[in-house]
Amino acid sequence: MEANLHSYPALPIVRYGVSEVIESTHPSFNKGDLVWGITSWEEYSLIKSPRNLIENKEMDIGFLLIPGSFYRIQDTDVPLSYYTGILAYAGFYEICSPKEGETVFISAAAGAVGQIVGQFAKLMGCYVVGSAGSKDKVSIFDLLKNKLGFDDAFNYKEEHDFNSALKRIGLYLYRIRYFPSGIDIYFENVGGKMLDAVLLNMRFNGRISVCGMISQYGNDNVEGVKNLFSLAAKQICMKGFANRFYYHLYPKYLEMVLPLIREGKITYIEDIAEGLENGPRALGELFAGRNIGKKIVTVSP
């Protein structure tokens, strides 16, 4: 059983992407179907033994890591990159158990996962602040506050002391607040010094969802995290997750997210690089933190 796919990879590190089936002898996949899963960095992929993730109930790790496991996309009236948003959904709802009124901090908040988590948290009635890095302060504010509805945002590159940045207060005229009485939920995307500062500012029974630690990838001189004792002192739960463990939530995720997208209650900012030849540069920009929004490489529009 084979399926020929025309692929447009997204989220380069794990090579997840949306592809179109251009030829198939497999009963679960038909010509013209759009599928989501692990693809290679190539224009056309020959998948010798494709697997349908939803039909196949055995969700073991080894199996899910194999390229060729696909989820067949049924709703095509919404932007296709939403189909990769399961990471935000699982990381926020399943790991953080958010409650109305809680304080939420998101690092790399303009990225693929952070921007969606922030919007989920606002819909939940949380106070949400995101950090991101950009050359100009204005674009971060504009994106996170005005476009995505975060309560506040800061550019970590302009802060020399993350601890005081997180504690920031001030109110009245230029209403600022952040976390003078602590953070309930931290959505971790960066690691290193930011995590250390966050640990000092977490509240009792806080939850940290470890989605990634991009500051630490490919860094020979990894910054050690020194404030882990806060975990015991404040009874914090810090849990890592990878989307491959949450495929079973896919139908639940789509049921929640599709109406929100259609009603315009969730916006998705994409940073698109066109053409496979721009893939390596796009990946470099992602690691340098130069993307504003979800970094996508399109092979074909």
Added chain:
Amino acid sequence: MEANLHSYPALPIVRYGVSEVIESTHPSFNKGDLVWGITSWEEYSLIKSPRNLIENKEMDIGFLLIPGSFYRIQDTDVPLSYYTGILAYAGFYEICSPKEGETVFISAAAGAVGQIVGQFAKLMGCYVVGSAGSKDKVSIFDLLKNKLGFDDAFNYKEEHDFNSALKRIGLYLYRIRYFPSGIDIYFENVGGKMLDAVLLNMRFNGRISVCGMISQYGNDNVEGVKNLFSLAAKQICMKGFANRFYYHLYPKYLEMVLPLIREGKITYIEDIAEGLENGPRALGELFAGRNIGKKIVTVSP
């Protein structure tokens, strides 16, 4: 309402101890009662407003941290230091969700909490290895393997590479194994380099219970933990806890542990310093890792 207590503090850092009521005008406490809770480093304590932890259902943090909150001991036919074992119970059963056959590693395994966790894990049918530090290798082996029934034990002071120590294999004649296929549960008492090595050796869906990080207390030059990305990659849950959040489990804990103690299925090794005047030295020995068993200071036998 007042209660005069004759106190014998145990577990010096948090000053938890067992005391005898020598005079009381409070309805919940009578002369001769033995109570467990936070006491001062003194022979006699005057508690102006004692609270009965079990009768009082509001278990908020501020309240539980106030010295003067006591649990009244009802069973006095077993060694009194068992009453401080709630930390082992909560940390192991509530945080680690252990399952039969899982692999368990415990640092500071000869300490107050570690020794009890190890025995709970053996009763559960887990493979259990503990590390501890002592001048002579023999005493650790004797204590953890022969007296407490651990599967294996090592002296961390004799290991220059914790990563390979944890992976250790060998079998046959001198049957050694440890964790060639990884650790399911790590009961964390030390922090620093040991935690970093453990993170590299955790299995998918592993659980780390952060009870303490004694290597990091009073250490100006805290060792940063560098391998936290393992949390995401292996979907590990690392959760801190403090006994003050688990007082409500006290009746459940005693119901389980008292029969085990009476049947001799759980042994408790104590390292007793007699007399309040030896308290500071005992505390120093605890931090230097020189205690074998639970460090206790008795004010009065």
